[in-house]
């Protein structure tokens with residue numbers, strides 16, 4: 236048995252990769268026991284490589300969330316893939332998520348292909364097992380075995396929590412001994428204005444379907460804390476690509492943007508632990524997704 240003495244402290248990086256929608260960001264939140272990453276059923280929800288830090292008595296695990304890997308259609312898509320693939324360099328463990336409830340497709344095969352040149356340890360995660368029958372899970376396990384060579388395989392559900400802890404244990408088992416890389420109280424490496432703009436973007440992703448969510452970029456222009464009132468005042472701008480999208484986001488008599496503001500404010504109050512005043516405005520920035528410089532200005536892809 237390994238001792239938990241500090242000299243046996245383990246630490247390292249685990250990168251989560253997979254097709255869009257595989258459940259990467261939801262798993263990070265389940266492991267952290269709180270919401271640090273945004274999630275939605277819209278593909279390409281995550282646009283940043285993003286780190287969350289889990290520190291316990293005997294290990295520090297740095298979880299790297301990545302944008303879903305996919306065949307890119309525009310400059311934004313290319314930036315997202317580059318960012319995800321870059322996150323595979325110099326990590327200790329790579330975890331590939333495969334949705335247990337969906338047939339393995341070319342998307343998964345493509346991701347597995349990218350992993351062949353990765354030197355880290357590899358874990359295959361069958362995600363969303365709450366949505367699959369035992370028979371489906373077994374078939375998925377066999378198919379996943381054929382996709383690559385894995386150091387471990389775990390079937391889990393972030394929704395029910397099943398095997399989430401077992402996954403953490405598998406990863407820690409594969410980590411080398413090493414020191415803490417980050418302060419024990421640090422939970423993410425994202426600046427607060429980025430987290431805030433992402434929380435706002437999540438509400439938009441969840442309110443609209445089809446093209447609109449992908450055309451959205453959010454930026455916090457100003458954020459100030461009023462100590463007397465224990466209140467954060469946040470001024471943020473939602474960018475869209477076309478006037479028609481602006482109309483959709485604002486909604487009839489401003490109803491849609493108001494709803495988004497209300498939902499985002501509730502999350503932000505949780506996040507910041509204060510009251511929040513949120514001012515949201517909508518602006519058009521034509522074709523920003525084809526403009527690599529603009530994508531980076533938002534902090535997407537490689538990040539700022």
Ligand SMILES: Nc1nc2c(ncn2[C@@H]2O[C@H](COP(=O)(O)OP(=O)(O)OP(=O)(O)O)[C@@H](O)[C@H]2O)c(=O)[nH]1
Nearest residue numbers: 255256257258259260261275279280281303393394
């Ligand atoms: N039922 C169920 N749903 C899940 C589970 N994990 C994730 N989901 C749902 O699957 C959808 C996608 O989850 P995300 O965590 O955003 O997926 P992702 O892999 O980060 O997606 P991208 O950022 O777009 O690459 C969301 O609607 C989640 O609520 C799970 O264990 N069970």
Ligand SMILES: [Mg+2]
Nearest residue numbers: 259260280281
């Ligand atoms: Mg994600």
